[in-house]
Amino acid sequence: MSTQLGGQPVYILREGSSRNHGRDAQSMNITAAKAVANAVRTTLGPKGMDKMLVDSMGDVVITNDGFTILSEMDIEHPAAKMMVEIAKTQDTEVGDGTTTAVVIAGELLKRSEELIELGIHPTIIVQGYRMASEKAQEILKGLAISMKPSDIEILKKIAETAMAGKGVESAKLMLCDLVSKAVTSVSEPDGTVDIDNIKVEKRVGGSIEDSDIVMGIVLEKERVHPGMPTKVTEAKILLLNVGVEYKKTEVDAEITITSPGQMQAFINEEEQMVKKIADSIIKTGANVVISQKAIDDNAQHYLSKAGILAIRRVKGSDMDKLALATGATVISSIDAISAKELGYAGIVQERKVLGDDLIFIEKCKNPKAVSIIIRGGTEHVIAEYGRAIEDGIRVVSTVLKDKKFVAGGGSPEIELSLRLRQYGASVGGRAQLAIDAFAASLEIIPRTIAENAGLDPIDMIVALRAAHEKGEKTAGLDVFQGKPLDMLKEGVIEPLRVKTQAIVSATEAAGMILRIDDVIKSAKSAAPAMPPGGMGEMGGMGM
Template sequence: MSQQLGGQPILILKEGSSRTRGRDAQSINIAAAKAVAAAVRTTLGPKGMDKMLVDTIGDVVITNDGVTILKEMDIEHPAAKMMVEVAKTQDDEVGDGTTTSVVVAGELLKRAEDLLEQDVHPTVIAHGYRMAADKAIEIVKDLAIDVKPNDADILLKIAGTAMTGKGAEASKDKLCDLIVRAVTMVAEEDGTVDLDFIKVEKKVGGSIEDSGIVEGVLIDKERVHPAMPKKVDNAKILLLNAAVEFKKTEVDAEINITSPDQLQMFLDEEERMIRGIVDKIIASGANVLFCQKGIDDIAQHYLAKAGIFATRRVKKSDMEKLSRATGATLISSIDAISPEELGFAGIVEERKVSGEDMTFVEQCKNPKAVSIIIKGGTEHVVDELDRAIEDALRVVEVALRDKKFVAGGGSPEVELSLRLREYAATVGGRAQLAIEAFASALEIIPRTLAENAGLDPIDILVDLRAAHEKGQKTAGLDVNTGKAGDMLAQGVVEPLRVKTQAISSAAEAAVMILRIDDVIASSKSAGPSPEEMAAMGGGMGGMGMPPM
């Protein structure tokens, strides 16, 4: 990039910087974004395929989850990175629909490219896309159906839709049941759910069917002393965030011991201090102790003699869950221990799970924290199960929060496409072209669902459009029969927010990429330039080399 001034070139950009302008820049950015969309497109829908991602050290991830694929792929191109952001936003907001949002964004850009070739200005397309996105969200909200927080049937279907097409499908009913039970247990009265209180523990071993739910908390710790009871019924639980060991002096004091008796007295005093702490714990009536810090050997012995079940170095997050599940207060000082601070659980027991000792805290009166154990044959299976369950939990939570859902299976997209075309006709002008392009772009979803199921996308689209023109608003693709079917009746449903978020973030990303007409990339220079070297120390001579 240089200007001629009286025959003298003026360099503005550093040497080696590259600059792409105008249509070239747009084509390159759109191509990069389309490539990202193409990478995840085959994973969409109930018959979508999985991707195997191998990182630099050879770790393998096998997944169907759009955002996981994009995070694991090392994406370099700046426009492609913007597409990954779309998926991340979708994941943070709703947890599902990441592939949908990226595929729609890619298709919006592809349609925009056709318009650019017809010399429609990018800002006109951007304006039309914005209008279309606003209108689309308005239409989707009209399509939405209310869900009541106690309507377990619909929630099961919503969880099921989020899990379909992932590795968990074989035992979907079982897992969806666990998910809905877990979410409804920790839900507050107003329908809000804090998913932090649902702990998902992964264990390799057994099969997916062996997964279960613990109505309480599961802690990856064993008791500290073998003489302690393995199982405590009617547990009175003390949660302690203080070390059960003697306090060392904070002051740097030197103690001169001159005779063995003095040393013995010193040691006896230490033991007495620990006895005092243990006596306080016993006096409170607690028979189970969860300690966030350490428990001294001597203390372990006394606790075991008193028949108290104790574990140490419990994670802070687990302590908070225990507090919520059992109603115990977290105590930070030994002196604050008292009977009214204790919590209650029906059973506290140490059990082996896949060869590891874990502590189960069960039968709490009103468990506001629960744990789900998931099992599977191999590590990869368990990881993918975990991702599927994570998505399903988030989706059920969103459905409870917004209390609205829509039919899935490509039905909202076909309906939107139809209604947006009608809307485009009323807008007129050049924006009409962009709105029509937006309408066509949305059809990529039913189209991809058909392709992934090995069906003819054109036949399916014709079929679906015909059904929607007859007013069947919930007609979507039934992948099993290969025809249009009523998605609502089949229980293919998703939260409204999955759709609204996907449309708005896809439109925003597409508009942002479209408006770029100039890409200026600074050079990746390996070392300092000769001019910089000269400035650093008198040319090469300054670098300690012999002068030429």
């Protein structure tokens, strides 16, 4: 990049830097963003297709989850990276609707390109899009339906809609039941849900129908001693964040032993210390001990003789979940061990699942942490099932908090499109063109759902518009029957926040990309060239 000063060029950027500005910069950015939207567009809807992603190491991911696809793709273009950020925000906020958000953003940019060709300034387009987005939020709130957290059937339908098209159709009713049970178990009275308290364990083998929920925690551990029981009923559980072992002094000291008798006395004293700790554990009445630290051999012997099942070196995150599930207190000092700190579980059992030893802590009274075990034939299949379950968990937790949902199947987008066109007519001026473009962009969702199901998109959009013009606000596309139906009656529903967040994120990303009129790329710094003879020919440093 250079400019002229008195006939002499003045260089501003490093040699090799590049610059695109004006229409070229806008076109380049819009093209990159549209390419990202097109990459995930075919995955949308209950009949969406999957993508196979192969990384540089040859690892394979097969999925139709928009966020997973964009995360795994090695995207370099800065405008395309903004589209990935939309998916990331959508996934963080609501856990579903990532593809919807990216596809809407891509369509907004496509329509804006047509408006720019007509001579409308990008600032006017961005302003019109923002006005349309705010009006869309208002309309969506009017379309939303309130629910009670106790309405389990609605929660199941929300989970079913989120998991549609992710390969779990054969067991969707069972999985929706598992998801709703898990989320309601760990939810607080105000509806907030910490989804970290739902542990998802994936195990290859069996089929998706073999998946189950454990009202407690599953640990990838085994008993520390073969003499311990494999099953304990009416378990009284002691959680320790301290080792059951000889405690070394904090001060460095040297002990001189001059006879075998002294050595034996020293060993006996160590054993007595460990026995004292074991006795204090036994005295509490605990029959299950779970430690985050070590349990030494002598302690294992004493605990085993007392019929106690002990597990060691459990992760800190699992210890927190165990405390929530069983009601136990995690004890950090041997001196603090007492019966009142114990937790409860109906059964603690060591089981083999496809050759792996697992400890099941289940039938807890009021667990605030639970586990879902997912089964499947291969690692790739089970990974996709896991993503489907996690989407279900996220959307159910979202609707529990907000207590608002809307019809799915493209129904809100068609209603918004009609209402925004009416709003645009009332605004007038050049902003109306941007609002109309926004309204038309929203129709990309039902259009794409139709295309991915092998239906004629034009016929479907016309039929949906006709239904909504008659006042059927919840009419959406049933891809299985190939016609508009009442999505509420069909049980196709989504959390309100999935739609509002998707529209807000798409509008912000499209606006940011449209406002860019200059792309300046710095030259990559190259390593200094080595002379042919290496270091020896660089010459000495002059003295």
